Amino acid sequence: MDKTYEDRLIEIAWRDTEKDLLQAEKSFNQFIAKYGSFCRKLAFARSRYDPNRYEDLYRLLILDIWEHAHQYDDTRSPDDISDIRIKKWLSSRMKAVERTYWKELFKDNNTSSLEELTAETFEPEQEDDEILGDDEIDIKRLKIAMVKGKLLTDRELDILRTSYQYKGEIPKEIKASICKQYLITDNTIRVIKFRALKKIKEFIAQKPLSTK
Amino acid sequence: MSSKFNNKFRTALFKIGHILPETTQEIEEFDKIISDKDLPNLPNIFDNPSQIVKQGKSILKSNPEPLEMNQEETNKLMAQAAREGKKEVSQEIKDKMAKDRRDAKKKN
Numbered sequence: 001m002d003k004t005y006e007d008r009l010i011e012i013a014w015r016d017t018e019k020d021l022l023q024a025e026k027s028f029n030q031f032i033a034k035y036g037s038f039c040r041k042l043a044f045a046r047s048r049y050d051p052n053r054y055e056d057l058y059r060l061l062i063l064d065i066w067e068h069a070h071q072y073d074d075t076r077s078p079d080d081i082s083d084i085r086i087k088k089w090l091s092s093r094m095k096a097v098e099r100t101y102w103k104e105l106f107k108d109n110n111t112s113s114l115e116e117l118t119a120e121t122f123e124p125e126q127e128d129d130e131i132l133g134d135d136e137i138d139i140k141r142l143k144i145a146m147v148k149g150k151l152l153t154d155r156e157l158d159i160l161r162t163s164y165q166y167k168g169e170i171p172k173e174i175k176a177s178i179c180k181q182y183l184i185t186d187n188t189i190r191v192i193k194f195r196a197l198k199k200i201k202e203f204i205a206q207k208p209l210s211t212k
Numbered sequence: 213m214s215s216k217f218n219n220k221f222r223t224a225l226f227k228i229g230h231i232l233p234e235t236t237q238e239i240e241e242f243d244k245i246i247s248d249k250d251l252p253n254l255p256n257i258f259d260n261p262s263q264i265v266k267q268g269k270s271i272l273k274s275n276p277e278p279l280e281m282n283q284e285e286t287n288k289l290m291a292q293a294a295r296e297g298k299k300e301v302s303q304e305i306k307d308k309m310a311k312d313r314r315d316a317k318k319k320n
Contacts, residue, residue: 025262032261040254041246045229051252052273058254059264066265080236087239091232104272137224146228161230164222197221 003027005034006074006082013070028066038087039065042094046165048157049148053101060097060104061090068093095165102177131197141204151203155182156196159189 003011011027014020032039039061047053077085145151152160158178162170170178170189179186225231226238226245233242257263 025265028265029261036261037248037251038243040251041242042232044246044251045232045242048230050274054252055254056272056274058258059270062258062261062264063269066261077236084236084239087242088234088236091234091239094232101272101274104269105274132218132221137220139224139227142224143228146225146230161225164225165231167222168218 004082005031005086006072009069009072009086012066013072031065032062035086035090039090039094042091046094046098046161048146048161057094057097057101060100061094064093064097064100065090068096098165099171099173102174106177106180131194132201138204141206142200145200145203151199152196155184156192156199158182159192160196163189163193 008027008031011020012024012031015024040058043054043057043061047057072086072089074082074085077088080088146157146161148154148157155178158181159170162174162178166174175186175189178184178189184192222231226233227241229242229245229250233239257267
């Protein structure tokens, strides 16, 4: 019977002897040959318009698969076929990789702590859903709005995309790195997100000019 | 889940390929949302994944140089957010601010 890609993940994790290691490398190359394209798409989704970040995220994901293959659990999501199970696992690993990426990016930079940066700021008074309202979101208009340099600044794009990736709450370690990247405070992140959502709402509400 | 989280907007961002898939349905859709031809080219070393592993964690290519702080812009941003996004302060608010300043001077 042919080996499945779940079998290959087990082989990647099993590296006790020299022979095992050779087999692990072989299985690893086969695994990436099959799922490399999906992995690159995951890296692309989290690095849009930044080729360096794309390359970094993809490299870190490859390393992460090699290091964490033993954590793959084929009993999770028993209703899914193995291909979907593997892709779900890869997507969850990409999330972990993104945290590593932000941590690595500023690991040697101790110039400003969050405490040093924190200042008195105003709190936005509206929740995200109040800003956006109940109308359907025009996906085409949103796609244009999210293009780098079109409507939002780089930091607005980064903050919005990261915030919504993590269900509205950016993890602490990523938040700290974003603050260092853009020299802003924890509270400013909320304000920037608030302003970006307002801009998007206004942009989507505008009717495009007729091409007649 | 945070009460501030808006699922509708998260789904919209997913549909344009900015958010990672989580559910079975999203995994199935994801491959169609981002096609292979959208992907930027990578250096040749990526053709050999075990070579990447042997290299280990190398220095990130991303530039961690922070941007210069623009305090004026930040202050403006805070004030605008406090006014719920309105760019201009209404006459009513301006009058109230002037009155508050006069009252503060009197106290001093």
